[in-house]
Structures are given as C-alpha cells and as structure tokens.
Amino acid sequence: MxxxxxxxxxxxxxxxxxxxxxxxxxxxxxxxxxxxxxxxxAIRARGKTIDDDDIPNTLQTASKILSQKENHLLHSSRSFTDLQSHASKDGSANKEPAMRPRRRSTLFWNDPNPRTRQFxxxxxxxxxxxxxxxxxxxxxxxxxxxxxxxxxxxxxxxxxxxxxxxxxxxxxxxxxxxxxxxxxxxxxxxxxxxxxxxxxxxxxxxxxxxxxxxxxxxxxxxxxxxxxxxxxxNLTDLPPLETPLQASGQKTTADGTALPSSSYDALMKLANLDECVQDALATREKLESQISSILQKNEGSLNITSDAVAAQEKLVLTKSYAALERKRVRAAIKQKEELIASIKTRKEAMVQGRTNQEKIRSHLPEAQERLVSSEHLLNQNAEEMKGQIRRIAEDLLTIYPIEPIPDKPLAFTIAGLTLPNSSFEDIDREEVAAALGHTAHLVYLLSFYLSAALPYPVNANGSTSFIQDPISASLPARTYPLYPVSVQYRFEYAVFLLNKDIEYLLSKQGLRVLDIRHTLPNLKYLLYVLTAGTSEIPARKAGGVRALISGKMTPNLSRRGSVESAASGELVQPRKAWESVSKMNVSLASDKVKKPLSAMG
Missing domain, CATH: 2.60.40 (Immunoglobulin-like)
Incomplete structure (x- = not known):
C-alpha cells in the first residue's frame, strides 16, 4: 500500500x-x-422502487467498498440468481428439508433470446x-x-x-x-x-x-x-503540488538541504549592470529624438534627393525598355529578310518547275508513242513466251509421254512406267523408283522453264532421286528419298513433297488441284494446259552455230518429216547439208536437256 x-x-x-x-x-x-x-x-415520476434490477449498475463508492471489506461476512442480495434450498429449522435428518420458493430472475441479461439482449x-x-x-x-x-x-x-x-x-x-x-x-x-x-x-x-x-x-x-x-x-x-481530492516559498536568501533541494543565496558582490554587479542598461536605453531614446529632429529639419532636401533617385531609376527603366524594343525590331527585320529570301527562292523554284513541266509536256507525245510501242512489244513477247512454253511443253511430252492405263481410272504411266497415286503396296520397287525419277526430272524442267522456284528442291538422279525439305524446322532430317527404302514413311513423305511441288506449279498457272495425291494426273493436267492453243507451234529461234547459216530455215526436230511441215513451204536443203544441220540440232537439243541435269549437280 x-x-x-x-x-x-x-x-x-x-x-x-x-x-x-x-x-x-x-x-x-x-x-x-x-x-x-x-x-x-425526469419527464415523469418514478413508478417503481429501486430494487435488485439496479444491482449491476450500483455506484461503488469508496466508503461502500471499505465497509464491504470490513464486513466480509455480510453479503448483498443475490436475487438475480437461483437461491439455494435450506434445511428445516429443527435439523432432523428423517424429515424432508423445507424448500423455499425460488424467486424469478431479475437480471436483465438473463433473457434467452439473443435478439432481445442485442436490443x-x-x-x-x-x-x-x-x-x-x-x-x-x-x-x-x-x-x-x-x-x-x-x-x-x-x-x-x-x-x-x-x-x-x-x-x-x-x-x-x-x-x-x-x-x-x-x-x-x-x-x-x-x-x-x-x-x-x-x-x-x-x-x-x-x-x-x-x-x-x-x-x-x-x-x-x-x-x-x-x-x-x-x-x-479541477479535482479537489488530489494533494497540492505547489510548495510554499522558502525563506528569503535561501533555497532548498529535494532532501531539504539549504542552498546559499547570491553574494553581495554579485548583487552589486547586477545593480551596476541594470544601471548600464538603463543608461543605454536613455542614450538610445536621445539618439532617436536627435535623428528625428534632423530628419524633420532636412525634409525638403531629402524629398529632392528621393525625387532625383526616383527619376534616375525611371530613366534606367526607360533605357532598358528602349534597348528591348530595339532588339525586337532587329529580330523582326531579320525575320522579314529571311521571309523575302524564302519567297524569292520559292519563286525561282516555281519558274524552274514550270520550265521543266513545259519541257516534259513537249516530250510527252513521243513518250506516249514509246509507251504504246513498248506495250505492243510486251504483249508480243508475252505471246511469244507462251508459244515457246507451249513448244517446250510439247517437247517434254515427247520426251516423257504420260499415257493413261486402259480400264483403270486415273492411272497413268510415264515413259511406259507405271506410277501409283500415293498407294505403294505390292509394287515393283525398281519400276516405281524409275517412274519417280522421270517425274522428278520433269517437274524440275517445268520449274526451270516456267521460272518458278520449287518450295521443295528436287535432285533428279534417275532411280535414286531425292527431294529436300528446307521449310519444316521440327523435322530431324532434311533429305528424303524418291525411291522405296526400308523406312517407309520417309519415302511416302518424299512423294508427298513432290506432289506439293506439282501443286505449286499448278497454282502458278492459276489452276486448282482437286486431289494432291494424284501425281501423274495432276502433271498431265498441267502439261495439257501448257500445250493448249489453236495457233501453230513456233519454231526455235536461231542461235549459236545455226546463226552462221544466213537466210536458211531450220526445221523443228519435233515436227521433222511430218506432212504439215513439208506442205508449209519450208526450203529443202541438200542431203549432206541437211544431215549436218540435223546432227547439230540433235546435239543442241541434248545439251539443253542435259543443262538442267548439270545444274542439278
């Protein structure tokens, strides 16, 4: 405590x-x-007495708490709980104890309904x-x-x-x-x-x-x-914090020990210092009054000086404004000169442009005539190119004839060799390899003469031809054989790539493939379209050794000996000259056929 x-x-x-x-x-x-x-x-008089309902809210004063501690044997009423039963006064064990009636609970928190307690x-x-x-x-x-x-x-x-x-x-x-x-x-x-x-x-x-x-x-x-x-x-029951003033000349510490006060010398120094401060204050007031009187006496001169200073400041400000305006005028003049020079340059450029325009107009009729002649020449070259492609396609059909097999729909042979349509079961491996070699060589020649680069390059080596796939990045290999091998899927994938090349050549000619698996039918369809036409097939252009024979027409090898070429009025050479020229044409034709093979490597 x-x-x-x-x-x-x-x-x-x-x-x-x-x-x-x-x-x-x-x-x-x-x-x-x-x-x-x-x-x-209070809006009305209280209608009930204060009883056990107010027990939880009773004011707990200090005196009441002290009395409860002293009289701990006495306890207040606990009528808000169930009362214990008591025995009868006589205390006999053979009699039933007398039961006191239980009072109803008056504690307002004893309501079983939680909603009521919440309210x-x-x-x-x-x-x-x-x-x-x-x-x-x-x-x-x-x-x-x-x-x-x-x-x-x-x-x-x-x-x-x-x-x-x-x-x-x-x-x-x-x-x-x-x-x-x-x-x-x-x-x-x-x-x-x-x-x-x-x-x-x-x-x-x-x-x-x-x-x-x-x-x-x-x-x-x-x-x-x-x-x-x-x-x-403003609590009144707290003890005061203030302490009474100590005796003059002494101070005390917290433990009550007296401390000495200031000495006489210190007090005299303090008094002298106070007198000095008072003298300084009096001197300051005296100086303030003198300065005020001097200022009042010379007020006119001070006003003139102030006006002069103000005029000088105004003059300096005016000069600065004038210099700023001169700078702006110079900038405006410079900008004006630049604009004039720019306008002059533009006028000269416009005059030069009009001169060039008149010159171009004078050359326009000649250019239009050249354009018409160029368009005519272009169309003529396109027609000649179509005719040459038609002739080349005829020659390729002659070299690699594609013929249908009787009683078998969509079944063809190339150079007399049967090639199934992507179905390679129970086949002659050597025959299929030779047929695919001819097909690969024909596809390569068509891409060469049609100027269409194949997406999947073909290496035509006869029965051991192969094809490459440079597009698919996820494949482990790049080269696939066009002849049956032990790994069947590689061969079938090579045939698929060859069919894709044929589809690409058809699309370049504006044709649509119905079934990509039909290798020879699609190739026959392409050659049929390339050789279609009603006009006469043009002859080869003279070049190389044949150009040395001036004024002489060389008969077409593919049409040599035909009745139509003989009836067309071609000149007949002597027998020896004809045989020599024929031999040169045959050698040149073989060179042209071998040229793609040498390029294929």
Missing part, C-alpha cells in the same frame, strides 16, 4: 514549468472530457454515448470567446486544439473563465447544459505531462485542461 502511494505520489509530483500565478488563457491549448455521464431530465445492449449504448461540445465564456463579455466542434457518440470526447491569442490581449491575459459543456443523447430532442464550471486557472491541479502517466481513476464528467507543460484538472 505504501509502495503504491509512493508510486502514485511520484508520478503526480512531476513539476510543471508554468507557475500557477502565470497561467493565462493564452496558455490554454485544449479541453477534453473523461467518463461522460448524461442524466436526462438492450444498443439501448444502453445509446443512453451512454452522447454528442457533446463546449463553449468558453469570460467575464463582462456577452458572447462566448470560443465554441468547439461537436464530437458525436463519444463517452470520452477529445476536442480540437485552439489558440485564444486570436481573441486579443483582453481575453488572453485573463486567468478566469466559465466552461459550459452541452450534450445530447439519441433520446433527447436537443442539446442540454450538462456542466457549467467557474474555473480559476491558479486552482487547477497538475496531473502530469500526459494523461497516460496519471494512474488514478477519474470521476464522472472529469474535465481536463491541456497546457503547454502538461494536463491539468
């Missing part, structure tokens, strides 16, 4: 640095209320929580000097800080005020005056630097005053 008292006393013995006689309203910074209790005005809890909160604000009043002033904001639904409202220096020195220098606290609960129609307190700032008790250091319980409706040095209150 003594330790707690010493602890409490030590915490409350924190010394404020603001003396009690120096406290003014200008030092007051804020106000807060703790343990707010609102007692609404009661909300009613208690609404009755205890209140909206509050305060106002500060001073003597001889009708209006309040400060009105705080409204703090809604709070039991311990803390209001905002304020500064009473704005009210003027008359208010800020006062040490007395009247504090009024206005509250309103949810059941009240308007705010009521809860507390009206006449406060003298000297009578306030210091609680500590902060409220957390104060460990004693606060009574209901405690008002706390916040100053720069800590928190104060």
């Amino acid at each position: 003594d330790t707690d008292t010493e602890h409490d006393g030590g915490s409350r013995r924190e010394r404020p640095w603001l003396y009690a006689w120096n406290r003014r309203l200008r030092h007051l910074q804020g106000i807060s209320v703790r343990n707010l209790v609102v007692t609404p005005p 009661k809890l909300e009613d208690i909160i609404n009755s205890r929580m209140a909206d509050s604000f305060f106002s500060l009043h001073c003597e001889d002033l009708d209006e309040p000097v400060y009105i705080s904001e409204v703090v809604e639904r709070a039991n311990n409202p803390s209001f905002r800080s304020f500064d009473l220096n704005l009210c003027g020195p008359y208010v800020s220098r006062m040490d007395e005020l009247t504090l009024k606290i206005w509250t309103k609960t949810g059941e009240m129609p308007e705010h009521i005056l809860l507390v009206e307190l006449q406060v003298h700032l000297r009578s306030l008790q210091f609680l500590g630097k902060t409220l957390e250091s104060f460990h004693q319980p606060l009574p209901a409706n405690s008002i706390l005053f916040h100053f720069p040095d800590g928190v104060y209150s």
Whole structure:
C-alpha cells in the first residue's frame, strides 16, 4: 500500500514549468472530457422502487467498498440468481428439508433470446454515448470567446486544439473563465447544459505531462485542461503540488538541504549592470529624438534627393525598355529578310518547275508513242513466251509421254512406267523408283522453264532421286528419298513433297488441284494446259552455230518429216547439208536437256 502511494505520489509530483500565478488563457491549448455521464431530465415520476434490477449498475463508492471489506461476512442480495434450498429449522435428518420458493430472475441479461439482449445492449449504448461540445465564456463579455466542434457518440470526447491569442490581449491575459459543456443523447430532442464550471486557472491541479502517466481513476464528467507543460484538472481530492516559498536568501533541494543565496558582490554587479542598461536605453531614446529632429529639419532636401533617385531609376527603366524594343525590331527585320529570301527562292523554284513541266509536256507525245510501242512489244513477247512454253511443253511430252492405263481410272504411266497415286503396296520397287525419277526430272524442267522456284528442291538422279525439305524446322532430317527404302514413311513423305511441288506449279498457272495425291494426273493436267492453243507451234529461234547459216530455215526436230511441215513451204536443203544441220540440232537439243541435269549437280 505504501509502495503504491509512493508510486502514485511520484508520478503526480512531476513539476510543471508554468507557475500557477502565470497561467493565462493564452496558455490554454485544449479541453477534453473523461467518463461522460448524461442524466436526462425526469419527464415523469418514478413508478417503481429501486430494487435488485439496479444491482449491476450500483455506484461503488469508496466508503461502500471499505465497509464491504470490513464486513466480509455480510453479503448483498443475490436475487438475480437461483437461491439455494435450506434445511428445516429443527435439523432432523428423517424429515424432508423445507424448500423455499425460488424467486424469478431479475437480471436483465438473463433473457434467452439473443435478439432481445442485442436490443438492450444498443439501448444502453445509446443512453451512454452522447454528442457533446463546449463553449468558453469570460467575464463582462456577452458572447462566448470560443465554441468547439461537436464530437458525436463519444463517452470520452477529445476536442480540437485552439489558440485564444486570436481573441486579443483582453481575453488572453485573463486567468478566469466559465466552461459550459452541452450534450445530447439519441433520446433527447436537443442539446442540454450538462456542466457549467467557474474555473480559476491558479486552482487547477497538475496531473502530469500526459494523461497516460496519471494512474488514478477519474470521476464522472472529469474535465481536463491541456497546457503547454502538461494536463491539468479541477479535482479537489488530489494533494497540492505547489510548495510554499522558502525563506528569503535561501533555497532548498529535494532532501531539504539549504542552498546559499547570491553574494553581495554579485548583487552589486547586477545593480551596476541594470544601471548600464538603463543608461543605454536613455542614450538610445536621445539618439532617436536627435535623428528625428534632423530628419524633420532636412525634409525638403531629402524629398529632392528621393525625387532625383526616383527619376534616375525611371530613366534606367526607360533605357532598358528602349534597348528591348530595339532588339525586337532587329529580330523582326531579320525575320522579314529571311521571309523575302524564302519567297524569292520559292519563286525561282516555281519558274524552274514550270520550265521543266513545259519541257516534259513537249516530250510527252513521243513518250506516249514509246509507251504504246513498248506495250505492243510486251504483249508480243508475252505471246511469244507462251508459244515457246507451249513448244517446250510439247517437247517434254515427247520426251516423257504420260499415257493413261486402259480400264483403270486415273492411272497413268510415264515413259511406259507405271506410277501409283500415293498407294505403294505390292509394287515393283525398281519400276516405281524409275517412274519417280522421270517425274522428278520433269517437274524440275517445268520449274526451270516456267521460272518458278520449287518450295521443295528436287535432285533428279534417275532411280535414286531425292527431294529436300528446307521449310519444316521440327523435322530431324532434311533429305528424303524418291525411291522405296526400308523406312517407309520417309519415302511416302518424299512423294508427298513432290506432289506439293506439282501443286505449286499448278497454282502458278492459276489452276486448282482437286486431289494432291494424284501425281501423274495432276502433271498431265498441267502439261495439257501448257500445250493448249489453236495457233501453230513456233519454231526455235536461231542461235549459236545455226546463226552462221544466213537466210536458211531450220526445221523443228519435233515436227521433222511430218506432212504439215513439208506442205508449209519450208526450203529443202541438200542431203549432206541437211544431215549436218540435223546432227547439230540433235546435239543442241541434248545439251539443253542435259543443262538442267548439270545444274542439278
């Protein structure tokens, strides 16, 4: 008990640095209320007595707690619980104990319905929580000097800080005020005056630097005053913090030891220093008066000097403005000259453009005539190119004839060799390899003469031809054989790539493939379209050794010995010359056929 008292006393013995006689309203910074209790005005007389219903809310005063500790054998009524049964007065064991009737529970929390308890809890909160604000009043002033904001639904409202220096020195220098606290609960129609307190700032008790250091319980409706040095209150049961003034000339420490006061020499020095300060103040006032008189005497000269200085400043400002305007004029002149030069350049360019336009117009008729002749020549070359392609296709059909097999639909042979349509079961491997070699060589020649690069390059090596796939990146191999091998899928994939090349050649000619698996039918269809036409097949152009024979026509090898060529009026050469020319044509034709093979490598 003594330790707690010493602890409490030590915490409350924190010394404020603001003396009690120096406290003014200008030092007051804020106000807060703790343990707010609102007692609404009685609207009707109480219709029942105070009994066990109010036991949980009974006020626990210090005297009541002390009496309960002294008389611990006595206990208060516990009618809100079930009473224990008691035995009869005679205490006989063979008789049944007399049972006292049980009273009905009066504890308002004993309702089994949780919704009812919730409503009661909300009613208690609404009755205890209140909206509050305060106002500060001073003597001889009708209006309040400060009105705080409204703090809604709070039991311990803390209001905002304020500064009473704005009210003027008359208010800020006062040490007395009247504090009024206005509250309103949810059941009240308007705010009521809860507390009206006449406060003298000297009578306030210091609680500590902060409220957390104060460990004693606060009574209901405690008002706390916040100053720069800590928190104060108007509690009357706290011991005073102020100590009486010590005897003059001595000071005491916390343990009561007397300290010596200032010496005589120190006091004399202090008096001399005070006299020096007073002399300095008098001298300053004297100098101020002399300076004022001199200024009044020379007021006219000072005005002239001020006017001259103002005129000089105005002149400098005018010169700066004039220099700025000159700079702007120079910039405008420079911009004007640049615009004039630009316009002149544009005019010259326009004149030059008109001259070029007239010159181009003069050359336009000649250019149009050249365009017409060029278009005619282009069309003629296109027709000749079609005729040459037609002749080449005829020659290829002659070299690699593709003929249908009787009684078998969509079955063809190439150069007399049977080639199935992507179905390689029960086949003659050598015959299929030779047929695929002829087909690969024919596809390669068509791509060469049609100027269409194959997406899958073909290497025609007869029965050991192969094809490459440079497109698919996920495949492990790039070269696939066009002849049956032990790994069947590689051979079938090579045939598929060859069919894709044939499809590409057909698409380049604007043709559509119905079934990509038909190798020879699609190739026959392509050659049939290339050789289609009603005009006569053109002859080969003279070149090489044949150009040495001037004025002589060389008969077409593919048409040699035919009745149509003989009837066309071609010149018949002597027998020896004809045989020599025929031999040269045969050698040249073989060279042309071998040229793609040599390029194939």
